[in-house]
Amino acid sequence: MHVAILGATGYSGTVLYGLLSQHPNVESINLYGHEGGKGSRFFDNEVPAFSTHLPILPFNPAEIMSHNDLLFCATPAGVTKNLVAPFIEADFPVIDLSGDFRLKDPLIYKKWYNKEAAPSSLLSKSSYGLTEFPEKNTTKYIANPGCYATATLLGLAPLAIEHMIDPNSIIVDAKSGVSGAGKKLSTTSQYNFINENAWLYKMNKHQHIPEIMQKLREWDSKIPAIQFSTTLIPVTRGIMSTIYLKPIKHYTNDEILTSFHKHYDNAPFVRFKENYLPAIKEVTGSNYCDIGVNYNPVTNTITIVSVIDNLMKGAAGQAVQNFNLFWNLTPTSGLPLLPVFP
């Protein structure tokens, strides 16, 4: 298989390149840049950690489609939507790591991203690729989920699908490492800002909120909204989504556990742990989402802890998993089966 990456020098694109370059079903990788006019660029100049002297070719849809079997877009939200029309129109397979095609409703996109959405005609040809819960009619354009959305939705899925949640009760306190903000310079990504710090940002404004709601309502249409906060913590990789909710009626502890086992016992990249709350570092470098759950009878509250590596299961890893699903490959192909620990 020949694959193309657009935007390989960002964090997600770099990790994606790393995975694909060791994927048994990938014969060649071609890199493309969406920013023209920079002269000849090479991957290893921009990512010295990788010793790959591969050219970054100018963006040219026709050429990309003639030399590759699939395109990964690791371009930022707002950029992707301006580039991919030719691929969608040609029904060429695309896995899009950006947020541009995740929301079905262009008005909601505009409200949360503060940008014009892609045209509805294109949006309708995209499917939301949460790997454990894919859409029924998967299209050739797969919108790879956001990192917070992945951790939160996988944590909520069993109880939501089984309609066990009091619809007005969900509060999510998510913690994230700094790589989630991407490679571009920003004050809050500076070492001196975030080291020895914790900072709650984008209060009620994070663009993953509507993405979570869209999928959650598919599972349980009675859920009107969630309270969702994101706190930046001083780690490079990792998300912990701590989810608090009340059950819609009384359940035994076994009933709660059973709902998780039912949905995850056959999922190769979800490790549901009984009587154990997972820590971020237990998944770093892997494509796992580890989930633990606790019920507190005193407050009638269920706490779910869901952890992922935001660049793996939250971005490049899930993209490779979507790639494997799309071509019917072994689900775990090209993905490390153990975290980098310690």
Add this chain to the structure above:
Amino acid sequence: MHVAILGATGYSGTVLYGLLSQHPNVESINLYGHEGGKGSRFFDNEVPAFSTHLPILPFNPAEIMSHNDLLFCATPAGVTKNLVAPFIEADFPVIDLSGDFRLKDPLIYKKWYNKEAAPSSLLSKSSYGLTEFPEKNTTKYIANPGCYATATLLGLAPLAIEHMIDPNSIIVDAKSGVSGAGKKLSTTSQYNFINENAWLYKMNKHQHIPEIMQKLREWDSKIPAIQFSTTLIPVTRGIMSTIYLKPIKHYTNDEILTSFHKHYDNAPFVRFKENYLPAIKEVTGSNYCDIGVNYNPVTNTITIVSVIDNLMKGAAGQAVQNFNLFWNLTPTSGLPLLPVFP
């Protein structure tokens, strides 16, 4: 004034020593150790960062009382209660940084600390010294509040005192630095464990829960319980207590802000910030508790963010503040007025 510190080589004791040694009303500091039989010990041998060649004297209540005006106990919970009876009986002033005299009910102490409580006759002579909301009849034995309790109670106080909270709605997601666990060796305080990690621990079992409930019920007796979680994050100092709750009825944003201004505009060490959520690093090294608040009409949820330096406002700083209150000194004496930033 001559003051004694019992347990100065732990983290709280060390920071306390640092503050008192530069306090304008403190003439001398005498250090005592509760562990006998170690031969001659000197402070700078055990805390090389401090260049103070001060002996650590053996614990002797009579001698402590004859040479000092007040005793600070920076001993661990479970240790303090076995040492302080002579001081309480002699009505000698004590500020106790441990958890042994915070809970009025010995059965609750036993349940959460898994140890026998101090006798009721002694417990009744202690007062809980949350500096901004002290007990009416302050005794000479002041139980200095716990770090999580301080951050959480100061965040909740205005709305609780004004009876603005839906009693069943409080969820607290607290994040803490590693120094909160003290100086003793433990697996989860090892660098390789907590660096690049986040870990939710003591689920529903943290001993600060009953401490928070005891004070909260004084303010609003209708609150039956809170859901309270503690997540260890890779910072040395600092607590962020993120508090989610629903208002008992609709309030305007101004009404919410007003309740905070009412209680804190004259508090020298609480900085209430309008339209701003504080970050941990903005208080590190200082005795401030910074508080921000947000109301989300979509979910009808109030989010309060309260940050402190756990070794300062959460331990030694508040102890000095209690010391100043006790002797009617300038409230800010001996306390740094600005954080160590960056």
Add this chain to the structure above:
Amino acid sequence: MHVAILGATGYSGTVLYGLLSQHPNVESINLYGHEGGKGSRFFDNEVPAFSTHLPILPFNPAEIMSHNDLLFCATPAGVTKNLVAPFIEADFPVIDLSGDFRLKDPLIYKKWYNKEAAPSSLLSKSSYGLTEFPEKNTTKYIANPGCYATATLLGLAPLAIEHMIDPNSIIVDAKSGVSGAGKKLSTTSQYNFINENAWLYKMNKHQHIPEIMQKLREWDSKIPAIQFSTTLIPVTRGIMSTIYLKPIKHYTNDEILTSFHKHYDNAPFVRFKENYLPAIKEVTGSNYCDIGVNYNPVTNTITIVSVIDNLMKGAAGQAVQNFNLFWNLTPTSGLPLLPVFP
């Protein structure tokens, strides 16, 4: 005393403001900004950690001189030299934290800073203010030393002054925290770059090399050059300068220790430690320079470890120490006497 700070919103300026605001001899602080046309600026808007609602006034030499007794310049190298001529000409006291007036020779400045130097007529009115070894004829314009230069020169001073060093043998391997690079955005100050990393930068090109050489040659004119490297490590504050050198002839261990005692036993902010190599964290938040020394007979090599907080003894702390020296105040006025530990 009324003092002015130019450039208080950078890291050095912020720390300087924090120190001066608690300095017993400072009555008022006025802040000035060198970048005009920004409308009304307030300190607490740009440094939320500090709750000081102080205006940042436009730069106006005449006004600064009429309202203040001394000016601190916390402006970047290359900026200061264009602003300070009026003060030097008026013989108004200035303490300059930038590198613009440290090098006596304008050609050397130009070579290492890659910028035009201040005119020689102004340079000649500056004195290099290494507080423990000030110039004999101190002027009213004090060039506060650089952070690496301070740590390295204080480590080398005793053996250099006593002519005990083989002149061709000095190798310095300095490690620095990220705040040394200042507040401006840069790739290598990003959290994701430097966290979990170490990076040797500016190989043989660091602008503190000529500053060290200039002072070192005053002490021992036979030293032709030093090999000096700087490695960025993931800490916010702190420099460790590890110095390797060979003695010019055989010395006993006692002779080596004696040279350090001779020069530092009366220095309030140098803590020379026998048989102990200090760690960065033992000085963080303080104005101390801690020094340890080791002689290895197998390799005939003396290793000196010198640690400072780069924003304190390496910048703002030493500036306050220079301020105290200049006005003949108590040397330790306004400076914390203990580090922030842990």
Add this chain to the structure above:
Amino acid sequence: MHVAILGATGYSGTVLYGLLSQHPNVESINLYGHEGGKGSRFFDNEVPAFSTHLPILPFNPAEIMSHNDLLFCATPAGVTKNLVAPFIEADFPVIDLSGDFRLKDPLIYKKWYNKEAAPSSLLSKSSYGLTEFPEKNTTKYIANPGCYATATLLGLAPLAIEHMIDPNSIIVDAKSGVSGAGKKLSTTSQYNFINENAWLYKMNKHQHIPEIMQKLREWDSKIPAIQFSTTLIPVTRGIMSTIYLKPIKHYTNDEILTSFHKHYDNAPFVRFKENYLPAIKEVTGSNYCDIGVNYNPVTNTITIVSVIDNLMKGAAGQAVQNFNLFWNLTPTSGLPLLPVFP
């Protein structure tokens, strides 16, 4: 192939298990524990990050040899030597990650490890397995090199082998992450100690010094000693060995570069970089040793920067590389070809 790991729950053993479990030539892995009497132990209980429910079997040499083709010892120095005699006597293949069989001379072992050495009869059957420079007559007992030794020796090898080094000039300033100290609890591995710190430890006493000297003298017998320091820095994984030396005569820059190219252009896991000094993070998670070099004509000093991941190239990765060499497998089998970045 069936392989055994003794001591898989330590850091090196855990990483080794992770590599071998994804190695194409390894059919099964059996885990053994050297500490008896602990009842039934399972790997995932002790390393929750790994989801492998594998028993840790009691140590039994006969059984190990009958069920496996090779034994990896990831046991601590001082422990291995007491366990491996049966394997050496039976000429059973062993790769030993501990320091017990690296030093040929038992007196030197005793001096630096402060323990009795293994008997000479056993020591003589071991070969030092620096993968790029193996011993000529490799035995079936391979002593896998230490982490500092690997980084330092690979940095020094080309110039040492080519006799280009002034024998009395070598100074090594090595920086290491905390995982190098292993999993056991210690004060200096505590987060609160090493976070925001740097600490030079074991001055002139590090046990890797004689290991480096032994190999270095094979290459250039004129080198009498090296000055070698180790500084702990707050990263989990990684070593940077900064090596300073003087050339024995004048060389052009090209001659210096050529010596590195000659020895490393065909080494799959050494990336020699011209005009570039590598950073630790560029090799984390990989088996690479990245090397850069600089010549300073002003001081006539060559600086070499050599970086590795101490748990990979410095331990488990090199052990797998030795495994591949031993069985004549593809040199890169089972080893990730790119670092985990960012």
